[in-house]
Amino acid sequence: MKTVSTSKSHGGIQGVYSHASEACACDMTFAVFVPPQAKNGPVPVLWYLSGLTCTHANVMDKGEYRRLAAELGLIIVCPDTSPRGEGVADEKDNWQFGSGAGFYVDATQQPFAANYRMYSYITEELPALIAANFPADMSRQAIFGHSMGGHGALTIALKNPERFKSCSAFAPIAQPSTAGWSKPALEKYLGADEAAWRAYDTTLLIEDGKRFPEFLVDQGSADSFLQEGLRPWLLDEACKKAGIGLTLRMQDGYDHSYNFISTFMDDHLRWHAARLG
Numbered sequence: 571m572k573t574v575s576t577s578k579s580h581g582g583i584q585g586v587y588s589h590a591s592e593a594c595a596c597d598m599t600f601a602v603f604v605p606p607q608a609k610n611g612p613v614p615v616l617w618y619l620s621g622l623t624c625t626h627a628n629v630m631d632k633g634e635y636r637r638l639a640a641e642l643g644l645i646i647v648c649p650d651t652s653p654r655g656e657g658v659a660d661e662k663d664n665w666q667f668g669s670g671a672g673f674y675v676d677a678t679q680q681p682f683a684a685n686y687r688m689y690s691y692i693t694e695e696l697p698a699l700i701a702a703n704f705p706a707d708m709s710r711q712a713i714f715g716h717s718m719g720g721h722g723a724l725t726i727a728l729k730n731p732e733r734f735k736s737c738s739a740f741a742p743i744a745q746p747s748t749a750g751w752s753k754p755a756l757e758k759y760l761g762a763d764e765a766a767w768r769a770y771d772t773t774l775l776i777e778d779g780k781r782f783p784e785f786l787v788d789q790g791s792a793d794s795f796l797q798e799g800l801r802p803w804l805l806d807e808a809c810k811k812a813g814i815g816l817t818l819r820m821q822d823g824y825d826h827s828y829n830f831i832s833t834f835m836d837d838h839l840r841w842h843a844a845r846l847g
Contacts, residue, residue, distance in 0.1 A: 571703055580640035581606035593691040594653035595684055601626040602704060603636055607643035614710035614846040615645045619719030623670045626650050632828035638836050642843040645706050649696055653685040667755045674722030675770045677759040686759060693726060712736040712842040716831055721746055724772040728780040736845035738786035738838050740831050741793055744805040747771040751799050773808040784815030786841050788834045790824030
């Protein structure tokens, strides 16, 4: 692991790091904020998964999480959204696929299967790296994300309920297997058999019996992707049928941007901190 940069903030350290990833077969970059409480021993870990076109830097620069993370004593881990670099398959003219659009799946179709293994990267490789190099209490982990990253957070929590104490999302893609901006990506990564897509679809995972105690979801009413891409009512229906607690807050007038995310970031950090103990 290499240190790209570190900077003191609110008594803690905001760092950016890179390493050679086995899962993604390329160099990967990620950000970690370590709060001042970590000087006295391991602290809980909150994972943030970003959305389409983003890198680790978007939430680091615009999410406004450090002040309260320092107060609450939370490590915040911000991975990249996809593999990158020479030799990594991509569609440079398609912002909904390839670089910046890994969708947190393990691709099975060539040429993407060689690098696009973001599910394994987020659930196996990067946690091991965090545990080995940071003062992280890995028995207390939570996860949240935005849009594509909200989809990632929800699906990862549903498939790993023993690992995560809590899960929330900003404007998640509730049913990516039928949304116009995600269905083509799932087909390219996972093949034409839609049965394979179910493992990466929140509503279908719930339908198939996966469970998590509760979710917090914030969604802006003025989000231009609301009707065709995000469709939180599908998540609401699935959770009600399954008896999963869902706090779905429709936020009047807010859009899909980091202005929306930063507005409600404190609410999510406090919600996770209360459940991390």
